[in-house]
Amino acid sequence: MFKVDLRRLIVLLAFSSSLATLIYTLVGTYNAERDLLIENTLESNRAYAAKLATSTDQFLDNLQQQLAYSAQLLGTHIHDKTLRDNEAKRLQQQNNSFNSVIIVNSNGAVLTTSPPDLGLTGKILDSVGASQALSLRKPLISPPYVGLTGRLIIFMSYPIIDPSDQYLGYVGGSIYLHQDNSLNMLLGDHFYRDGSQIYVVDHSRRLIYHQDSMRVGEIIANNPAIEEVIKGNSGETELVNSKQTSMLAGYAATRKVGWGIVVQRPTEVVLYELDALLKKVARNTIPFYLLTSLLIWWLGSRIAQPLRQLARSAPNLDSPHSAQQITKVSAWYFEAAQIKRALLIGLQRLSKKIGRMDLERNTDPLTGLLNRRGMDGALQEWQQDSKNFAVLTCDIDHFKRVNDTYGHDVGDLVLQFLADMMRQHTRTGDLICRVGGEEFFIFLPEQSQQEAFQVAERLRQAVEQSESPSGSHITISIGLSHWPSYSDNLAVVLKAADQALYKAKHNGRNCTMHASTEH
Missing domain, CATH: 1.10.132 (Topoisomerase I; Chain A, domain 4)
Known part of the structure; x- marks a missing residue:
C-alpha cells in the first residue's frame, strides 16, 4: 500500500x-x-450636493437683490424710457444671470425688454411667470414652466412700488434652462470625469439641469435619491440609474425654492481604484x-x-x-x-x-490626526477602562472666508497649522481628532473641567497670537464637556460639547464655553 x-x-x-x-x-x-x-464617496457626494444647494440659494438671493435694487430705482423713474432701457440692459448683461429682462406696468403691459428685439413691448403677457408676478405683487421665483418658445423657463420678479406705496408693475428676469447663463455655470462648474454626474430636479421630478442639456425637462421616476430630495431630505444612497448603471449618490435640497441637487459617481469607477x-x-x-x-x-x-x-x-x-x-x-x-x-x-x-x-483607515490624511473611526475606537477603550476625560470641540472661526480669500490649498495649510498647535498644547496621552472640515475634537484623560478649560484657553490664545499660513491671524471657538461628569452617555457628552461650541459661536466666537448644566 x-x-x-x-x-x-x-x-x-x-x-x-x-x-x-x-x-x-x-x-x-x-x-x-x-x-x-464606498462610505467616503457617498459622504463626499452628499457634502458636495449640500455645498451646491447652499451656493444655489445664495445665487438666487443675489439675483433677487439685483431685481430689488432695480425695482427701487424704477419706483421713482418708471416713466423715464432711457432709464428703463439702461436698467433692463444692465440686469441682462452685467453677469449673464438672466437670458432676458422685462419691465411691466401695473396693467401687465410690457414697457421695456432686454434684449430689445423680443417683440414684446406693448403686449400683455399671459405666461405662467408673468401672470403670477402680476397677481401676487411680491418677490417671486416661479416653478419651471414651458414658455411660448417651447423653452423651459424660470421667471424671477420684484414688484415696483412708488414712494406712496402704489403698485406700478414689476421688473422680471427669465432664466432659460436650455441655454447658457450664470445658473448653468454655477451648477456646471464640475469636471465630468469617469462618468460622475450632477443634476437638479424640481418638485415634479423634472430635470431642470443636467450635463446633457437635451435631458432638461425630462421627468425622472423610480429614483430613490430624487424621491428623498423632493421631500426636502439630504443624504446619500446607492442606486441604479435609468441606464442601469450602479451609482453612489449624494443629495441635498435647496432652502429657497426646494429644488433637489444630486451628485453621483459610478460604483464601478470607485471600485476600479480599489x-x-x-x-x-x-x-x-x-x-x-x-x-x-x-x-x-x-x-x-x-x-x-x-x-x-x-x-x-x-x-x-x-x-x-x-x-x-x-x-x-x-x-x-x-x-x-x-x-x-x-x-x-x-x-x-x-x-x-x-x-x-488599519492605521491609514483611522488617520486623517491631511493633518495626521485620528479621524472619526479612530476616535470612536479609542473612546470605546477608554470607556471600557472607566477612564474619565474632558472633551473639547474646536472650530476655526470664519474658515470659509479663508478658503474663499486664499484658496483651498492655503485652507489645508491652515488646518495643518491648527493641528500642530493642538499637538504643542496637549500631552502625549491626549487624543486629538479631526472629524470633518474645520471641526476638531480634543480628549483630555484624567483632567477636570477646570483643568480642561485652562488647556482650551491656552490653545485659543496661542492660535490667536500666532500668524497662520494665510499670512493673517485666525481664531477658534471651543466647546467643553466632560465624561462621565456631564453624563454617562458618551453621545450626550459629545452633543453637549457641540452645543457649547455653537454657543461660543453665537457669543461672538474666539472664546471657550462650558456645556450647559441643563440636560
Whole structure:
C-alpha cells in the first residue's frame, strides 16, 4: 500500500496554510477598503450636493437683490424710457444671470425688454411667470414652466412700488434652462470625469439641469435619491440609474425654492481604484509568499531527514551507535522551533502590513490626526477602562472666508497649522481628532473641567497670537464637556460639547464655553 512520506505532507500543509493566509489577507483587505471607499464617496457626494444647494440659494438671493435694487430705482423713474432701457440692459448683461429682462406696468403691459428685439413691448403677457408676478405683487421665483418658445423657463420678479406705496408693475428676469447663463455655470462648474454626474430636479421630478442639456425637462421616476430630495431630505444612497448603471449618490435640497441637487459617481469607477490598490498589495505580497514557500520546501526536506534517521535507528537500539544517532536526532526539535519562529516572523510581517492599512483607515490624511473611526475606537477603550476625560470641540472661526480669500490649498495649510498647535498644547496621552472640515475634537484623560478649560484657553490664545499660513491671524471657538461628569452617555457628552461650541459661536466666537448644566 502506497503511503505519502512525511516530507510531502509537511510541505503540502505549509503551502496550503501560507496560501490560505495570503488569500485571507487580500480578501480581508479588499472588503475593508471597499466599504471605506464606498462610505467616503457617498459622504463626499452628499457634502458636495449640500455645498451646491447652499451656493444655489445664495445665487438666487443675489439675483433677487439685483431685481430689488432695480425695482427701487424704477419706483421713482418708471416713466423715464432711457432709464428703463439702461436698467433692463444692465440686469441682462452685467453677469449673464438672466437670458432676458422685462419691465411691466401695473396693467401687465410690457414697457421695456432686454434684449430689445423680443417683440414684446406693448403686449400683455399671459405666461405662467408673468401672470403670477402680476397677481401676487411680491418677490417671486416661479416653478419651471414651458414658455411660448417651447423653452423651459424660470421667471424671477420684484414688484415696483412708488414712494406712496402704489403698485406700478414689476421688473422680471427669465432664466432659460436650455441655454447658457450664470445658473448653468454655477451648477456646471464640475469636471465630468469617469462618468460622475450632477443634476437638479424640481418638485415634479423634472430635470431642470443636467450635463446633457437635451435631458432638461425630462421627468425622472423610480429614483430613490430624487424621491428623498423632493421631500426636502439630504443624504446619500446607492442606486441604479435609468441606464442601469450602479451609482453612489449624494443629495441635498435647496432652502429657497426646494429644488433637489444630486451628485453621483459610478460604483464601478470607485471600485476600479480599489482594484488598482489590491494589485499593488499583491505585487508587494506575492514575492514574499514565493520566498516563504521556497524556505518551507527547504525546511520540509530538513525536517524529513532527521526523522528518517530516527526511523532507521529504531530497529537497531541495541547497536553501539544508537546513542550517537539519537543525539543527532535531538537537533530535530531545535530545527522545528526554528521553523515555528520563521512562520511567526512571516505572520508578523503580514500583520504589520495589515496594521499599516488599519492605521491609514483611522488617520486623517491631511493633518495626521485620528479621524472619526479612530476616535470612536479609542473612546470605546477608554470607556471600557472607566477612564474619565474632558472633551473639547474646536472650530476655526470664519474658515470659509479663508478658503474663499486664499484658496483651498492655503485652507489645508491652515488646518495643518491648527493641528500642530493642538499637538504643542496637549500631552502625549491626549487624543486629538479631526472629524470633518474645520471641526476638531480634543480628549483630555484624567483632567477636570477646570483643568480642561485652562488647556482650551491656552490653545485659543496661542492660535490667536500666532500668524497662520494665510499670512493673517485666525481664531477658534471651543466647546467643553466632560465624561462621565456631564453624563454617562458618551453621545450626550459629545452633543453637549457641540452645543457649547455653537454657543461660543453665537457669543461672538474666539472664546471657550462650558456645556450647559441643563440636560
